[in-house]
Amino acid sequence: MVDGNGLRGLELRSRISTGGVLELSLHEVAVPTPEADEIIVRVEATPINPSDIGVLLGPAGLDGAGFAGTGTNAVVRTQVPAAALPAIAARLDASLPVGNEGAGTVVRAGADVVDLLGKRVAVFGGAMWAQYRRAKAAEYMVLPAGATPRDGASWYVNPMTALGFVETMRHEGHTALVHTAAASNLGQMLNRICLADGIGLVNIVRSAQQAALLRGQGAAHVVDSSASDFTAALTAALAETGATLGFDAVSGGPLAGQILAAMEAAARQTASGYHHYGSDRHKQVYLYGRLNTGPTTFERVPLGFAWGMGGWLLRPALKKLGAETEARLRARVASELKTTFASHYTAEISLADALRPDIMKAYCRRATGEKFLVLPQQGLG
Amino acid sequence: MVDGNGLRGLELRSRISTGGVLELSLHEVAVPTPEADEIIVRVEATPINPSDIGVLLGPAGLDGAGFAGTGTNAVVRTQVPAAALPAIAARLDASLPVGNEGAGTVVRAGADVVDLLGKRVAVFGGAMWAQYRRAKAAEYMVLPAGATPRDGASWYVNPMTALGFVETMRHEGHTALVHTAAASNLGQMLNRICLADGIGLVNIVRSAQQAALLRGQGAAHVVDSSASDFTAALTAALAETGATLGFDAVSGGPLAGQILAAMEAAARQTASGYHHYGSDRHKQVYLYGRLNTGPTTFERVPLGFAWGMGGWLLRPALKKLGAETEARLRARVASELKTTFASHYTAEISLADALRPDIMKAYCRRATGEKFLVLPQQGLG
Numbered sequence: 001m002v003d004g005n006g007l008r009g010l011e012l013r014s015r016i017s018t019g020g021v022l023e024l025s026l027h028e029v030a031v032p033t034p035e036a037d038e039i040i041v042r043v044e045a046t047p048i049n050p051s052d053i054g055v056l057l058g059p060a061g062l063d064g065a066g067f068a069g070t071g072t073n074a075v076v077r078t079q080v081p082a083a084a085l086p087a088i089a090a091r092l093d094a095s096l097p098v099g100n101e102g103a104g105t106v107v108r109a110g111a112d113v114v115d116l117l118g119k120r121v122a123v124f125g126g127a128m129w130a131q132y133r134r135a136k137a138a139e140y141m142v143l144p145a146g147a148t149p150r151d152g153a154s155w156y157v158n159p160m161t162a163l164g165f166v167e168t169m170r171h172e173g174h175t176a177l178v179h180t181a182a183a184s185n186l187g188q189m190l191n192r193i194c195l196a197d198g199i200g201l202v203n204i205v206r207s208a209q210q211a212a213l214l215r216g217q218g219a220a221h222v223v224d225s226s227a228s229d230f231t232a233a234l235t236a237a238l239a240e241t242g243a244t245l246g247f248d249a250v251s252g253g254p255l256a257g258q259i260l261a262a263m264e265a266a267a268r269q270t271a272s273g274y275h276h277y278g279s280d281r282h283k284q285v286y287l288y289g290r291l292n293t294g295p296t297t298f299e300r301v302p303l304g305f306a307w308g309m310g311g312w313l314l315r316p317a318l319k320k321l322g323a324e325t326e327a328r329l330r331a332r333v334a335s336e337l338k339t340t341f342a343s344h345y346t347a348e349i350s351l352a353d354a355l356r357p358d359i360m361k362a363y364c365r366r367a368t369g370e371k372f373l374v375l376p377q378q379g380l381g
Numbered sequence: 382m383v384d385g386n387g388l389r390g391l392e393l394r395s396r397i398s399t400g401g402v403l404e405l406s407l408h409e410v411a412v413p414t415p416e417a418d419e420i421i422v423r424v425e426a427t428p429i430n431p432s433d434i435g436v437l438l439g440p441a442g443l444d445g446a447g448f449a450g451t452g453t454n455a456v457v458r459t460q461v462p463a464a465a466l467p468a469i470a471a472r473l474d475a476s477l478p479v480g481n482e483g484a485g486t487v488v489r490a491g492a493d494v495v496d497l498l499g500k501r502v503a504v505f506g507g508a509m510w511a512q513y514r515r516a517k518a519a520e521y522m523v524l525p526a527g528a529t530p531r532d533g534a535s536w537y538v539n540p541m542t543a544l545g546f547v548e549t550m551r552h553e554g555h556t557a558l559v560h561t562a563a564a565s566n567l568g569q570m571l572n573r574i575c576l577a578d579g580i581g582l583v584n585i586v587r588s589a590q591q592a593a594l595l596r597g598q599g600a601a602h603v604v605d606s607s608a609s610d611f612t613a614a615l616t617a618a619l620a621e622t623g624a625t626l627g628f629d630a631v632s633g634g635p636l637a638g639q640i641l642a643a644m645e646a647a648a649r650q651t652a653s654g655y656h657h658y659g660s661d662r663h664k665q666v667y668l669y670g671r672l673n674t675g676p677t678t679f680e681r682v683p684l685g686f687a688w689g690m691g692g693w694l695l696r697p698a699l700k701k702l703g704a705e706t707e708a709r710l711r712a713r714v715a716s717e718l719k720t721t722f723a724s725h726y727t728a729e730i731s732l733a734d735a736l737r738p739d740i741m742k743a744y745c746r747r748a749t750g751e752k753f754l755v756l757p758q759q760g761l762g
Binding site: 054055059087089090091251252257268271275276277280287290293295296297298299300301302303304305306307308309310311312313316 | 435436440468471472632633638649652656657658661668671674676677678679680681682683684685686687688689690691692693694697
């Protein structure tokens, strides 16, 4: 992997042509020489997150995809629906790297940061489904002693999202939270944070098994949306916790509106007198995922007037919270990497495996509880 | 109407019983003695706004209503659907006065405000569908010379809402506006404000006639949602004005989501490079009316991530903007009462007329362009 002038390594790339053909493949590229403040990281572990699949597939699905070649020559091709192309005009014909986060070892370092050589670091910022990744200071964090790249691979997306929920709650003047798809890796992490920090958390799950899982992890408020008493149980939990902020990974269907309506019902229970327009306490739900890709629907009268729905995305949210807050959150992730912020993987695969039909179909299901870890140094010369 | 100790007058009241029977009728009540800082206004003109009908009928409709008695003895009764009662538990059995705003003459004044006796004032704050109304300093404004109670009756709801839209726009960092049901009295007012202040305004209307009406009033951007090129025309108008804030009186159906999607499409036209999650420019639509009472539905992918929907209500919005802003807006309303903020009425009626079946059916249609003015001193001894 080392040529005359330096390193070469494989990267997974996603490209959609002007004609709408999506092509996924591995490219061998020369690793650039780092600038004075940059490092080159040999990536040893990088997870597959739902947000990575968004970049990987764009608006395409796997139905009808063709799988050619094997190993590092594997190529996946499929057709993107023509109607979906205008919205992605700006990415057409671009060869996009994939992978938001990962961890590995520093193998090259610029003049200002030579002391980092040989250190283990975690990196965030795209292009992590690769053997090597150049990184600037803002993009990485040195892993604490004893933490392996496996421990550090998922250091950013889920931990910073869960912490970002809590900081957004404080920033916007709420005191407790609601979370949907709460049995996910992210949901379990949020539950551990809220238990540790004494924050009321209403966990909404979609099955009795998921409810039992969270209760087994100490969750005080777990509501099952598949149960017949869902609305009453949700309203009671909201009244008990005073939660007026929700983060919804489901987003499609009536769930976000049901949460706002239950918040309003809970607020009216404690209000005095009649207010024609309802409670003046602001109730907010952010839609941050898309487990249900259908349209979002809601009735307005049950919400009163003091409500909001909106999109929520990690990087812009952290930017709004400020650099100081982000630094504090990163430091907490580092110190609780193997406890609060531990991720659990159901399979470890190579870069080439990530393009195998059986494995792609598995991770593209985005099933709660399933999570893949890519080991980019594995199985390659 | 004057008894031994003071004034007596009629008030229109709305009461929903525990059993769900809505009853509308006129009550003769004693007018209280004003406190030192209070006045008693003889109400001479008070409009019927959609928001008044909300208090008047609650969740009931007029279908199946019974109309008994005539004149000041008229009583309207109808059944509220049982399912709608829990949400209005706090108003059950209460005799609610109706009517947000109006104008008249000061006929009694407390010791601190005796100089107001005989002056014409406009009042806001409920209970205006009445012959007399006690008012505190914050609730009224002395009408400018030459302005009649007819000129001043609709001084608050529409003018302050239209100005509130503009101030909310400034407060939240937007530079241009979108408005739906734009041919309404409120919409025409907003158009006059935006023309005078040089603010870009995209007027969304529902027919070619309404479009012609607004264009005849100088509107530069009018988009007809019933036209086949609606989406393209809306996107073009949004790109031209840079509007990223909308106020939606329709609220039900897909319209609010279509506006956000068109804002995002317009933002992407001017963005450089590919951003997987879309534009980072915040796009907001406030739902302030309910011309369409069906559920609101929207797709999320076309919106990107930087979007919000929410409720908007005049009084809380003004409270957020601050007392100084409200005072400035009221002063502007006073000085432009007969120009920018002029309302047009299609009929003038008495308090008793407001309970006549033909008239009730007409004003409860909430048709764009139709507006009723109640003259509470008319046709009564």
